[in-house]
Amino acid sequence: MEYDKKCRDFVMTIPSGNKTLEEKWKNIKQILKSKSEEVLGTQEKETQKLWITEKIVELINQRRKYIYKPSGYHSETVRLDTKLTRSFLCFTFIFIWHGLTWEVFLWTVFNFIGITLETLARFFGKSSYYSRYIKCNLSESNERRFLAFITCPLTMLSAISNFFFFGGLDAGISYFEAIFVLNTWMQNIIIIIIFYSMCQISMEFNHYQKTKKKQKFNQYF
Known part of the structure; x- marks a missing residue:
């Protein structure tokens, strides 16, 4: 209650003026941060991942600086074929x-x-066809279900890849x-439903x- 009251009182003292939505949101974030520190205090965050050493962080930052960012993968101005090529190089x-x-x-x-x-799905999601036939014919909740359904195979690929990376080839x-070859069709359906549910819960x-x-x-x- 004290935190909520402090935030409300402080917000009311800010003149609205002609501020943009981004400026208003920036003010709110500053208010929440300052009042949280005032009421709750500050505490240094302790990492629970003991394997992340300073050397690992340095290597990650180097890859991000010299490989990932220069590739421009997330830039909106980069063409689709260029994105895929740079992703392949990475x-x-x-x-x-x-x-x-x-x-x-x-x-x-x-x-x-x-x-x-x-990447192809994101490209399709920004197309006029998607806006015309998917968004217009599906509610927001059904659209999330549709996205969870098409995301399900990607989640399964990610899980299998991690088995290879962390567990080895065998x-x-x-x-x-065990998952894709030896199972019966009913077991495969159950696995797909489980992965779909995971994606759906995450999106919701x-x-x-x-x-x-x-x-x-x-x-x-």
């Missing part, structure tokens, strides 16, 4: 960096396929055969968080 570098082994190769192949499919092949939770943030924003403005 995964090729990862394959060479981690060692020229079969498990790393399969991990990079599965992830590259997943990234490629996701473990990856064993999991792949993300939608819930965005809705709550929007409600809090509208509450102050």
Whole structure:
């Protein structure tokens, strides 16, 4: 209650003027941060991942700086074929960096396929066809169900790739055969339903968080 009251009182002291939505949201974030520190105090965040050392962080930052960002993969101005080419080069570098082994190769192949499919899906999602036939004919909840359905195979690819990367070639092949080869059609349907449910729950939770943030924003403005 004290935190809520402090935030409300502070927000009311800010003149609205002709501020844009982005400026208003920036003010709210500053208010929440400052008042949270005032009421709750500050505490240094302790990482629970003991394997993340300073050397690992340095290597990650170097890859992000010299490979990922220069590739411009997430830039809106980059063409689709250029994005896919740069993605291929990034995964090729990862394959060479981690060692020229079969498990790393399969991990990079599965992830590259997943990234490629996701990129194509995002490209399709911005097309006029998607807006005309999908968004107009499906409600928001059904659209999320549709997206969860087409995301399900990507999640399965990601899971299998991690079996190869962390468990090795034999473990990856064993999991792949157990899931996709040796199962009956009923077992495969159950697995697909499980992965679909995971994607659906994740999307619904993300939608819930965005809705709550929007409600809090509208509450102050």
